[in-house]
Amino acid sequence: MLLIHFLTITQGGCMFSSNHWGEWNDSQLQPTIQKLMKGYNRYLRPNFNEGPVEIGMSLDIASIDAISEINMDYTATIFLRQRWRDSRLVFPGNESVSVDGRLVSLLWIPDTFIPDSKRSFLHDVTVENRLIRIFSNGTVLYALRITATIACNMDLTKYPMDKQVCTLQLESWGYNIQDVVFYWTRGNDSVKGLDTLRLAQYSVESYYTSVSEAVYETGQYPKLVLHFSLRRNVLFFILETYVPSILLVVLSWISFWISQSSVPARTCIGVTTVLTMTTLMMGARTSLPNANCFIKAIDVYLGICFTFIFGALLEYACAHFYTMQHQTIEDLQRELLREFSESNGNGSIPIVSSTQPKQSAEVDSTADEAAEQSVDSDPKIHAGSKEKVQSQGCGLSSVKKASRRAASVFVVENPHNIDRHARTVFPTAFLFVNILYWLYYLIV
Numbered sequence: 001m002l003l004i005h006f007l008t009i010t011q012g013g014c015m016f017s018s019n020h021w022g023e024w025n026d027s028q029l030q031p032t033i034q035k036l037m038k039g040y041n042r043y044l045r046p047n048f049n050e051g052p053v054e055i056g057m058s059l060d061i062a063s064i065d066a067i068s069e070i071n072m073d074y075t076a077t078i079f080l081r082q083r084w085r086d087s088r089l090v091f092p093g094n095e096s097v098s099v100d101g102r103l104v105s106l107l108w109i110p111d112t113f114i115p116d117s118k119r120s121f122l123h124d125v126t127v128e129n130r131l132i133r134i135f136s137n138g139t140v141l142y143a144l145r146i147t148a149t150i151a152c153n154m155d156l157t158k159y160p161m162d163k164q165v166c167t168l169q170l171e172s173w174g175y176n177i178q179d180v181v182f183y184w185t186r187g188n189d190s191v192k193g194l195d196t197l198r199l200a201q202y203s204v205e206s207y208y209t210s211v212s213e214a215v216y217e218t219g220q221y222p223k224l225v226l227h228f229s230l231r232r233n234v235l236f237f238i239l240e241t242y243v244p245s246i247l248l249v250v251l252s253w254i255s256f257w258i259s260q261s262s263v264p265a266r267t268c269i270g271v272t273t274v275l276t277m278t279t280l281m282m283g284a285r286t287s288l289p290n291a292n293c294f295i296k297a298i299d300v301y302l303g304i305c306f307t308f309i310f311g312a313l314l315e316y317a318c319a320h321f322y323t324m325q326h327q328t329i330e331d332l333q334r335e336l337l338r339e340f341s342e343s344n345g346n347g348s349i350p351i352v353s354s355t356q357p358k359q360s361a362e363v364d365s366t367a368d369e370a371a372e373q374s375v376d377s378d379p380k381i382h383a384g385s386k387e388k389v390q391s392q393g394c395g396l397s398s399v400k401k402a403s404r405r406a407a408s409v410f411v412v413e414n415p416h417n418i419d420r421h422a423r424t425v426f427p428t429a430f431l432f433v434n435i436l437y438w439l440y441y442l443i444v
């Protein structure tokens, strides 16, 4: 009340010679300003001793740059506009007065701050980028241009098919909800510039505003939140990582069509693709937090590709191993056949197939054994009697036969079939895994 009294006195035309506004005394253009500022106490908020002062906010996002996954933050340049009504600043007429930004220090202004900001500054070229406009009904418009680096917690498990929701929060530093109330001046339309924003790696999918309260130990404070979701443009990653890794997997399949006897060619394809894949995997994680203990979508894909490429290399190892084994078995069979015919020259004809190792297990089944087999149905007794017959025949062949029997468990009938099956199994499995992968990460 004292203030208002003082204000009315000064508005009555009483000037103080010591006042630094004195130089404007003769100004006929803006006689209102110096009258307004007389006796104005900038340390007291409007509506002091009355209800809270309502502060309307609106934003213009000038730019968002440097969205950093490593630091989990983004840097934005914003125009922040705050409006409130200060009844002490009412002046007659219906026009508005734009005041020099430096005179802000003479007015009461809200103590708005950005709670999540890590660094922020007010631009000061060529002067501090502030604007103050006072309307005749006492409404004050206060605009600032701020650049702030604001924290944004990101969930990178779906990287690079991810969507990040970031917020921009505005809170009152010292005035609690009894003193100050925040509101968005035009609801969801209070924020401009997000639609037309061009970001390097993201596009703004949607945004909305909300009003809430921040609760601290010292009380409840007004808070405004702008939520916006950023979707990463996946095209870059498709060209940079996905397509090369798919091509590498396809390249590793070429080996299935190359003859098994050309060891250098097939080994070379296998090892080269494995090494290139390793390089791709290294390159894919340079722009991301190093100490990440979560698995990202891109890691999953590169892991799948690596498994397929490594599988193709292993396929050749297996196929080559069985081919060699197959050849030794064939040699063994020939040797056994020779030994057998030497030991019982008048013996019956052994059932031998040079190409079928399974049948070769029955190399020395003689007619006697066949007869025994028909009498004795128990395979164990049959095996024992067979060995008895063998030991009577020749000792060397029985040892060889036992070792061959053990090996024949792992023998593949025709090792060339491994390649033939791989030609269909690998592409089909890769296609299937791809369908699952893209369904999971794009739709779910």
Ligand SMILES: *[C@@H]1O[C@H](CO)[C@@H](O)[C@H](O)[C@H]1NC(C)=O
Residues within 6 Å of the ligand: 094, 095
């Ligand atoms: C506001 O001022 C303009 C001229 O500056 C005048 O034409 C208009 O009638 C005024 N409006 C009110 C509501 O006084």
Ligand SMILES: *[C@@H]1O[C@H](CO)[C@@H](O)[C@H](O)[C@H]1NC(C)=O
Residues within 6 Å of the ligand: 085, 135, 136, 137, 138, 139
């Ligand atoms: C004060 O005047 C401005 C400009 O004419 C207007 O936008 C605003 O709504 C007015 N405020 C009040 C509280 O009447």
Ligand SMILES: *[C@@H]1O[C@H](CO)[C@@H](O)[C@H](O)[C@H]1NC(C)=O
Residues within 6 Å of the ligand: 187, 188, 207, 208, 209
């Ligand atoms: C703003 O948008 C959000 C989300 O679309 C919606 O829930 C909310 O009701 C909107 N608020 C206003 C004031 O329109």
